[in-house]
Amino acid sequence: MTKTHCRFALFPPTIILLSVLLSAAHSQEFSKSDLLDFADSLFQQADYLNAAHEYRRYLFLFPGEENSDFVQFRLAASYQNAGKLESAIQAYQLLIDTFPFSTLMQRAQSNIAQCQLLEGNKEMAIRSLQQFLSTYPESDLAPRAQFMIATVQMEGKDWEKASKTWEKIAVKYPDTRFAEASHRLICIVRSSKLMPQRSPTFSGLLSAVIPGLGQAYSGRFLDGLQSLTVIGTIGAGTAYYINREQYEVAIPVGLLGLFFYAGNVYGGVQAAMTFNSRQEDKFLDGLRDEIHKSGLFGMSRTRSTDISLVLLRARF
Numbered sequence: 001m002t003k004t005h006c007r008f009a010l011f012p013p014t015i016i017l018l019s020v021l022l023s024a025a026h027s028q029e030f031s032k033s034d035l036l037d038f039a040d041s042l043f044q045q046a047d048y049l050n051a052a053h054e055y056r057r058y059l060f061l062f063p064g065e066e067n068s069d070f071v072q073f074r075l076a077a078s079y080q081n082a083g084k085l086e087s088a089i090q091a092y093q094l095l096i097d098t099f100p101f102s103t104l105m106q107r108a109q110s111n112i113a114q115c116q117l118l119e120g121n122k123e124m125a126i127r128s129l130q131q132f133l134s135t136y137p138e139s140d141l142a143p144r145a146q147f148m149i150a151t152v153q154m155e156g157k158d159w160e161k162a163s164k165t166w167e168k169i170a171v172k173y174p175d176t177r178f179a180e181a182s183h184r185l186i187c188i189v190r191s192s193k194l195m196p197q198r199s200p201t202f203s204g205l206l207s208a209v210i211p212g213l214g215q216a217y218s219g220r221f222l223d224g225l226q227s228l229t230v231i232g233t234i235g236a237g238t239a240y241y242i243n244r245e246q247y248e249v250a251i252p253v254g255l256l257g258l259f260f261y262a263g264n265v266y267g268g269v270q271a272a273m274t275f276n277s278r279q280e281d282k283f284l285d286g287l288r289d290e291i292h293k294s295g296l297f298g299m300s301r302t303r304s305t306d307i308s309l310v311l312l313r314a315r316f
Helices: 003-044 048-061 068-081 085-098 105-118 122-135 142-155 159-172 177-194 200-209 213-217 221-243 247-294
Strands: none
Touching: 003 048, 003 068, 048 068, 068 085, 068 105, 085 105, 105 122, 105 142, 122 142, 142 159, 142 177, 142 247, 159 177, 177 247, 200 213, 200 247, 213 221, 213 247, 221 247
16 A cells, blocks of 8 residues: 555544544533533432432533532532432532632531431531531521521420520521521420429329329320229239138239239329320420421421421522
């Protein structure tokens, strides 16, 4: 083959290579905006895992872009909304470490605490929220962070601590919606002293004197009647066999009666504790309803939902 033929033989592959390179360059320029728009549309459609995949692809293909911190935040938010909380925390932390001067720093730190809360790690979440408040006391997110601390305390049925935290919000952030809600919640908490309560000790003593009376005192009348019937029947049977001097029967029956009697006393104590717990749950539901109605977190009203564990959507 001549040199001329060789040049012509190489010409088509060269053209193809140049076309591919030009096409790749054009494709890169084209996908830079379109890829991000596509990822955002997936997020808006609540297809969070696929959105996260596209955000990661964007960060891989276009590292060092001016908007990389925003994309990193969107990646973390996608994981958070998808319930992949550990991945979300890692993504938020990467944003903090990589972009220390980003305007999204505050939101990223606040959302880390939120993810910890959603994971059920309430103690760590409170520490993170307190650290956030110490670092950014004047942040727009500060009232929300303080309110989240109060809801955790509320969910733990520590009304006094929750009330004090709400008082801080009302005093420090008086012009916010969180302060308005805090005022209403404080008024509700003050009524907790009027909550019906039963003394477990007194209930146990009542059941010790008259079997089933402690259960009836705590509102469990059927359980009380059942205890009285069973123990009364066994006691009558024991007395019957003692009168007939059939001790070989009376003793086992009597021991069985003692077992049921002790269970009855314990049941009286438990009945009072259950009564108190149910009253506290009802009271807690009332506080939750008030928070739901306030619309502070954009949540729909759902009774008996642990607010501190509701997946509060991360937005951008």
